Amino acid sequence: MMKERFSKLLLGEDMSGSGKGVCTAVAISNAITNLYATVFGQNLRLEPLPPEKMSMWRKEMDCLLSVCDYIVEFSPSFSQNLQDRIVEVMTSTPRSDIYMNLPALEKLDAMLLDILDSFRDTEFWYAEQGSLSSDRTKSGSFRKVVSRNEEKWWLPVACVPTRGISEKSRKLLQHKRDCANQIHKAAMAINNGILADMKVPDTYMEALPKCGRASVGDAIYRYMITTERFSANYLLDCLNISSEHEALEIADRVEASMYTWRRKACINHSKSWDKIKNQMADGDKNDKNYILASRAESMLFCLKQRYPGLSQTTLDASKIQDNKDVGQAILESYSRVLEGLAFNIVAWIEDVLYVDSTTRQQDK
Amino acid sequence: MMKERFSKLLLGEDMSGSGKGVCTAVAISNAITNLYATVFGQNLRLEPLPPEKMSMWRKEMDCLLSVCDYIVEFSPSFSQNLQDRIVEVMTSTPRSDIYMNLPALEKLDAMLLDILDSFRDTEFWYAEQGSLSSDRTKSGSFRKVVSRNEEKWWLPVACVPTRGISEKSRKLLQHKRDCANQIHKAAMAINNGILADMKVPDTYMEALPKCGRASVGDAIYRYMITTERFSANYLLDCLNISSEHEALEIADRVEASMYTWRRKACINHSKSWDKIKNQMADGDKNDKNYILASRAESMLFCLKQRYPGLSQTTLDASKIQDNKDVGQAILESYSRVLEGLAFNIVAWIEDVLYVDSTTRQQDK
Numbered sequence: 219m220m221k222e223r224f225s226k227l228l229l230g231e232d233m234s235g236s237g238k239g240v241c242t243a244v245a246i247s248n249a250i251t252n253l254y255a256t257v258f259g260q261n262l263r264l265e266p267l268p269p270e271k272m273s274m275w276r277k278e279m280d281c282l283l284s285v286c287d288y289i290v291e292f293s294p295s296f297s298q299n300l301q302d303r304i305v306e307v308m309t310s311t312p313r314s315d316i317y318m319n320l321p322a323l324e325k326l327d328a329m330l331l332d333i334l335d336s337f338r339d340t341e342f343w344y345a346e347q348g349s350l351s352s353d354r355t356k357s358g359s360f361r362k363v364v365s366r367n368e369e370k371w372w373l374p375v376a377c378v379p380t381r382g383i384s385e386k387s388r389k390l391l392q393h394k395r396d397c398a399n400q401i402h403k404a405a406m407a408i409n410n411g412i413l414a415d416m417k418v419p420d421t422y423m424e425a426l427p428k429c430g431r432a433s434v435g436d437a438i439y440r441y442m443i444t445t446e447r448f449s450a451n452y453l454l455d456c457l458n459i460s461s462e463h464e465a466l467e468i469a470d471r472v473e474a475s476m477y478t479w480r481r482k483a484c485i486n487h488s489k490s491w492d493k494i495k496n497q498m499a500d501g502d503k504n505d506k507n508y509i510l511a512s513r514a515e516s517m518l519f520c521l522k523q524r525y526p527g528l529s530q531t532t533l534d535a536s537k538i539q540d541n542k543d544v545g546q547a548i549l550e551s552y553s554r555v556l557e558g559l560a561f562n563i564v565a566w567i568e569d570v571l572y573v574d575s576t577t578r579q580q581d582k
Numbered sequence: 583m584m585k586e587r588f589s590k591l592l593l594g595e596d597m598s599g600s601g602k603g604v605c606t607a608v609a610i611s612n613a614i615t616n617l618y619a620t621v622f623g624q625n626l627r628l629e630p631l632p633p634e635k636m637s638m639w640r641k642e643m644d645c646l647l648s649v650c651d652y653i654v655e656f657s658p659s660f661s662q663n664l665q666d667r668i669v670e671v672m673t674s675t676p677r678s679d680i681y682m683n684l685p686a687l688e689k690l691d692a693m694l695l696d697i698l699d700s701f702r703d704t705e706f707w708y709a710e711q712g713s714l715s716s717d718r719t720k721s722g723s724f725r726k727v728v729s730r731n732e733e734k735w736w737l738p739v740a741c742v743p744t745r746g747i748s749e750k751s752r753k754l755l756q757h758k759r760d761c762a763n764q765i766h767k768a769a770m771a772i773n774n775g776i777l778a779d780m781k782v783p784d785t786y787m788e789a790l791p792k793c794g795r796a797s798v799g800d801a802i803y804r805y806m807i808t809t810e811r812f813s814a815n816y817l818l819d820c821l822n823i824s825s826e827h828e829a830l831e832i833a834d835r836v837e838a839s840m841y842t843w844r845r846k847a848c849i850n851h852s853k854s855w856d857k858i859k860n861q862m863a864d865g866d867k868n869d870k871n872y873i874l875a876s877r878a879e880s881m882l883f884c885l886k887q888r889y890p891g892l893s894q895t896t897l898d899a900s901k902i903q904d905n906k907d908v909g910q911a912i913l914e915s916y917s918r919v920l921e922g923l924a925f926n927i928v929a930w931i932e933d934v935l936y937v938d939s940t941t942r943q944q945d946k
Contacts, residue, residue, distance in 0.1 A: 224591075236907045241601060242592045
């Protein structure tokens with residue numbers, strides 16, 4: 219198994235062996251994404267992961283993550299030699315981003331699997347949508363099926379006893395939801411951090427519109443440029459975003475404008491954006507492009523907070539596709555799939571809690 | 583072990599993980615070269631490989647070669663389905679160059695190790711150069727040390743009994759030398775074939791001199807252009823090549839001229855070299871550049887035959903460094919190290935035979 223996995227990574231998904239495949243970073247990122255889909259893709263309910271999938275996840279992730287053990291940085295350090303003299307030696311330590319984030323991700327991974335594993339002998343259960351009627355018959359009158367996710371027909375439907383689940387179970391469910399929520403936030407924070415660290419591809423910068431206003435649209439631009447006290451949340455409220463799809467489209471446009479304005483600010487001050495951000499005197503911060511870029515940044519931040527399940531923006535996707543750094547590839551993809559799993563667990567628990575509260579209300 | 587080996591290959595020898603290392607093809611090629619040096623680098627005598635080195639060679643090569651199992655080509659084939667209809671399906675088969683050469687190389691590998699392994703309880707033995715005098719004392723007057731390789735002081739010196747080795751042993755040694763010689767030729771043929779298949783790097787073509795004559799030198803050029811019946815061997819005899827170093831230099835220059843002339847012939851006929859070679863009418867073959875390129879090719883061929891231990895030419899080295907094809911990388915490096923091992927075994931056996939014949943002559 220391991221030989222096959224590693225060999226395919228080495229071939230960069232190009233089975234012809236001619237080396238025209240993707241680079242290692244992209245190959246590993248895809249491998250983690252695909253492994254997640256294989257292991258968790260059909261698990262759409264609160265129940266322990268089947269043992270064979272659990273062992274597959276552990277073994278293959280172990281394999282993929284092991285590459286991180288060999289990513290090191292060298293730094294000078296001092297040590298005492300036999301003659302008690304202090305000598306300077308180069309020591310290798312794990313790369314700091316890996317050292318900081320990988321153990322955290324492994325912990326989050328284990329916690330999520332523990333949560334799933336705890337759903338044994340639960341008071342709720344699932345009925346497949348297709349088999350609803352037969353299930354209803356079998357289970358008799360004391361069980362009610364509340365169908366919530368009519369728009370998500372592929373999800374199994376949670377069922378609870380007529381009087382709802384016990385107080386104790388409900389408390390426990392709420393506790394697990396809060397846990398999963400925290401895990402989701404932690405994974406998302408790591409993922410955002412890694413994505414922010416990743417290099418913006420040259421192709422993205424080259425394809426940017428010349429004018430940030432055109433990209434973001436007149437309405438948004440006018441609010442961004444005229445207001446004295448800018449509130450990203452107020453602006454988002456005004457936009458009446460109706461779907462995640464629309465939110466993603468706006469995020470893409472705001473992000474593109476942000477980079478256009480940043481570039482203009484950098485050209486005007488012949489400094490890099492990081493320098494501008496850190497070194498600028500307050501007076502300089504009245505620069506129009508600087509203000510617009512900062513406002514776009516805060517708008518993007520609020521958008522991502524409002525839509526925690528938002529798909530990757532065009533920039534994020536192109537960063538991942540263009541990335542050559544193996545360490546970042548592993549951290550980004552690992553945190554991304556954990557973020558997805560945590561998000562799903564929260565949603566599944568909320569499904570059960572919703573069905574439970576509806577059932578209890580009907581019972582009154 | 584395997585995880586470490588594969589991880590380092592994936593990182594392309596760049597431990598920082600930033601993906602700035604070499605591509606997979608070069609990483610595997612280097613890994614095979616380095617493994618050979620580690621396992622055989624200090625084994626400079628006819629004796630079985632120490633067990634730990636033997637197992638290291640087998641395990642790690644097994645690991646590196648396993649990548650070939652996943653290099654396939656797809657081809658349409660026909661099969662009968664359950665309804666007895668003939669359907670066309672795509673089947674994957676090992677890539678033909680791997681299918682042709684890898685089993686052969688593995689066979690040559692096993693044969694070489696068998697030859698080394700057969701040197702147990704031999705009638706000859708080795709004295710370290712440094713410990714020669716003490717060894718001579720210890721062994722008494724019936725042992726003579728004949729030092730042949732004074733120019734290769736690092737090689738252990740073969741020793742035989744005063745009357746030489748037995749007739750039977752000598753015959754066996756000669757037989758093994760002939761075997762190793764055949765293996766050497768076979769490995770060299772595979773290596774040359776793979777190198778010929780490998781793409782000539784653009785950088786090499788760009789760096790070619792404009793004029794083949796300048797590169798090859800006036801003397802050689804004059805002979806190549808004026809003779810009616812060109813004999814590469816006669817030309818080589820005239821050159822009085824005094825060392826392998828000189829031979830390699832000439833090979834480099836002849837090869838560069840060959841590509842310069844080929845390029846000119848291609849431009850004149852607006853065809854690729856392969857097409858020119860295969861499709862040209864006999865009349866066209868009077869083209870000056872075509873003749874010169876062909877003569878340079880035969881000269882290069884003869885040079886390589888005369889100096890079977892010749893190092894890589896500049897072109898070969900740059901092909902290997904520039905290669906992206908994982909399959910070719912494995913076949914080239916594997917055949918190259920086996921060629922080296924076979925060459926050494928032949929030389930070591932000839933050392934013993936030389937010492938033996940000298941000793942017997944002294945004994946008369």
